[in-house]
Amino acid sequence: AQTVTQSQPEMSVQEAETVTLSCTYDTSESDYYLFWYKQPPSRQMILVIRQEAYKQQNATENRFSVNFQKAAKSFSLKISDSQLGDAAMYFCAYRSYNTDKLIFGTGTRLQVFP
Amino acid sequence: DAGVIQSPRHEVTEMGQEVTLRCKPISGHDYLFWYRQTMMRGLELLIYFNNNVPIDDSGMPEDRFSAKMPNASFSTLKIQPSEPRDSAVYFCASSFAGYGYTFGSGTRLTVV
Numbered sequence: 001a002q003t004v005t006q007s008q009p010e011m012s013v014q015e016a017e018t019v020t021l022s023c024t025y026d027t028s029e030s031d032y033y034l035f036w037y038k039q040p041p042s043r044q045m046i047l048v049i050r051q052e053a054y055k056q057q058n059a060t061e062n063r064f065s066v067n068f069q070k071a072a073k074s075f076s077l078k079i080s081d082s083q084l085g086d087a088a089m090y091f092c093a094y095r096s097y098n099t100d101k102l103i104f105g106t107g108t109r110l111q112v113f114p
Numbered sequence: 115d116a117g118v119i120q121s122p123r124h125e126v127t128e129m130g131q132e133v134t135l136r137c138k139p140i141s142g143h144d145y146l147f148w149y150r151q152t153m154m155r156g157l158e159l160l161i162y163f164n165n166n167v168p169i170d171d172s173g174m175p176e177d178r179f180s181a182k183m184p185n186a187s188f189s190t191l192k193i194q195p196s197e198p199r200d201s202a203v204y205f206c207a208s209s210f211a212g213y214g215y216t217f218g219s220g221t222r223l224t225v226v
Contacts, residue, residue: 033213043203045217091157100145101170102207102215104157 002027006105013082021077023092031097034075040088087112118218126224132194139208149205196225
């Protein structure tokens with residue numbers, strides 16, 4: 001079975017600085033999707049970024065980018081120019097091509113200090 | 115598009131009572147998922163449907179939990195009888211072809 005591990009329960013960053021959140025996963029599959037979701041205090045789950053495993057190019061969405069290392073089964077999220085509104089729980093998630101289930105990590109709480 | 119709509123937003127009930135959570139997926143989406151979020155267990159998939167048919171209910175904790183999707187625009191998750199350990203935030207999510215997931219705002223359930 002696939003698993004997703006987020007080893008950093010909490011992270012903090014100063015406004016305008018850059019922070020990287022770690023995620024590793026375990027799978028025997030070669031084709032899959034990876035996601036980062038943001039959950040602010042409002043508890044709404046918001047899709048931040050998505051990566052298809054067959055794509056070598058790392059996905060980027062404005063200030064958010066990923067470092068996808070397929071061989072190492074690593075999928076980290078980099079937030080550049082951090083803003084106060086980035087403070088939230090961040091969840092890494094995995095979805096295989098064969099099933100439709102989204103498997104989540106335990107999350108990383110990000111604090112942003114002015 | 116109004117997104118995935120869940121009701122109620124909050125529910126407080128007494129142990130032993132029946133609880134029904136509701137979800138309206140995004141029009142045109144063919145997948146619907148029910149997740150539960152707790153501090154101890156994180157986000158767990160309970161059950162999901164494809165074209166209104168339950169595909170995988172292996173995450174449903176026990177027989178007290180049941181879910182239905184009578185049509186493409188409505189789903190319910192029922193707990194009967196409810197217990198304090200069922201207290202959690204329950205999310206509904208929908209997607210098209212299992213690709214992009216959109217979550218509702220969740221229902222915070224408290225069983226006292």
